[in-house]
Amino acid sequence: MTSREVHVVVASDDIFSMPLTAAARSAVLRSADPSMVRVTVIDCGISARNRDRISRSLTVDGARVRIVPFTHHVPDSALQGGVIPSVATFARLFTADYVPGADRAVYLDSDTIALTDVAALVDLLEPGMLVAGVVDGQGDGQVRNIERLVPLLPSTPGAIDSPYINAGVLVMDLAAWRSERITERFGELVATTPLRFADQDAINVVCAGRVQTLPTGWNTQTHLLTSTTRSVLDGPEVDARIVHYTSRPKPWHLHGDVGLAEPWFDAVDHTVWSGWRPTQRRLLVPKLRRGWRMVRTRPGQLLAKYWPGGSRSGH
Numbered sequence: 001m002t003s004r005e006v007h008v009v010v011a012s013d014d015i016f017s018m019p020l021t022a023a024a025r026s027a028v029l030r031s032a033d034p035s036m037v038r039v040t041v042i043d044c045g046i047s048a049r050n051r052d053r054i055s056r057s058l059t060v061d062g063a064r065v066r067i068v069p070f071t072h073h074v075p076d077s078a079l080q081g082g083v084i085p086s087v088a089t090f091a092r093l094f095t096a097d098y099v100p101g102a103d104r105a106v107y108l109d110s111d112t113i114a115l116t117d118v119a120a121l122v123d124l125l126e127p128g129m130l131v132a133g134v135v136d137g138q139g140d141g142q143v144r145n146i147e148r149l150v151p152l153l154p155s156t157p158g159a160i161d162s163p164y165i166n167a168g169v170l171v172m173d174l175a176a177w178r179s180e181r182i183t184e185r186f187g188e189l190v191a192t193t194p195l196r197f198a199d200q201d202a203i204n205v206v207c208a209g210r211v212q213t214l215p216t217g218w219n220t221q222t223h224l225l226t227s228t229t230r231s232v233l234d235g236p237e238v239d240a241r242i243v244h245y246t247s248r249p250k251p252w253h254l255h256g257d258v259g260l261a262e263p264w265f266d267a268v269d270h271t272v273w274s275g276w277r278p279t280q281r282r283l284l285v286p287k288l289r290r291g292w293r294m295v296r297t298r299p300g301q302l303l304a305k306y307w308p309g310g311s312r313s314g315h
C-alpha cells in the first residue's frame with residue numbers, strides 16, 4: 001500500500017537492546033510494505049554483539065536498518081532532576097540529526113509493540129503541528145495544569161492550551177524541526193533546566209501550542225488499562241494499535257502479565273532472540289547493570305532513599 005519510505009526511530013543503551021529490537025521488529029512485521037520501512041537505531045552505548053543482533057533481526061523483508069552512534073551531549077544535570085536514569089531517553093529530541101533524509105518519522109520507545117501498520121500513523125500528523133502523540137496518563141493531559149512546566153512555556157499563542165502528551169510514541173515533523181531550529185531549543189532547555197520527565201517535558205514545553213493529540217490506541221499505556229481490558233487488548237473497548245508497556249512488570253520481566261505480553265513475545269520470536277523467555281538467571285545481569293547505572297547517574301537519590309532516617313518519599 002505504501003509507496004514511500006516510513007521512518008521508524010528507536011534509541012537505547014545496551015541494556016534495552018532486545019526490547020528495542022522487538023519494538024522495531026513489530027513495526028516491520030505489521031507493515032503492509034516492509035520494504036519501505038527504514039529503521040534508525042540511535043545507539044547510546046550498544047555493544048558490537050548486540051548491534052549485530054539488531055541488524056540481523058531488522059534486515060528482513062526488504063526493511064533496512066541504520067545504527068548511528070548518539071553524539072549529542074546530555075549534561076549530568078539533566079539526569080539529576082528526573083525519574084529516568086538514562087541518557088538514551090533524551091535521544092529522541094535529536095532525531096532530526098540522526099535521520100537526515102526524513103521529513104517525518106515515528107519514534108517508538110523500547111517498551112512498545114506495534115499491532116498495526118505505523119504508516120497510517122505518519123499520515124495523521126496535521127500541517128503546522130510539530131509533533132503528535134497520545135495524551136499522557138498523568139494529570140488531566142493539559143500542560144497548564146502541570147505546575148512545574150507552566151513557567152517554562154513559551155509565550156506563543158496557544159501554548160498555555162497545549163495538551164501534555166506521552167513521549168513513548170511520537171510522530172515528528174522533522175522538516176519543521178530543522179527549519180525552526182527545534183532541536184537547538186531542546187538542547188538549550190535540557191542543558192539549563194532539570195526536567196522531572198526528561199525528554200517528555202522538553203517536547204511538551206518546546207512544542208507547546210503545536211502539539212497534536214492522537215487517538216489513545218496509538219499509545220495504549222498499559223497502566224491505564226483496567227483489569228477487564230487487560231486481557232482483551234484487541235477487544236472493542238481498547239482499539240490498541242501500539243501497546244506501550246508503561247506498567248511493571250514489563251513483558252521481559254519474570255511474571256510479566258502473560259495476556260498483555262503476547263504480542264511482545266511474538267515480536268521477539270521474529271528476531272534473533274527467538275524463543276527467549278525470562279528466567280531468574282537471565283534477568284540477574286540486566287538487574288545488576290541497572291543498579292550500577294543508578295549508582296553512577298543518581299547517587300544522591302539513592303542515598304536519600306536508603307540512608308537511615310533519609311526521606312523515602314522521593315519519586
Ligand SMILES: [Mn+2]
Pocket residue numbers: 109110111112168244245246
Ligand atoms: Mn516507555
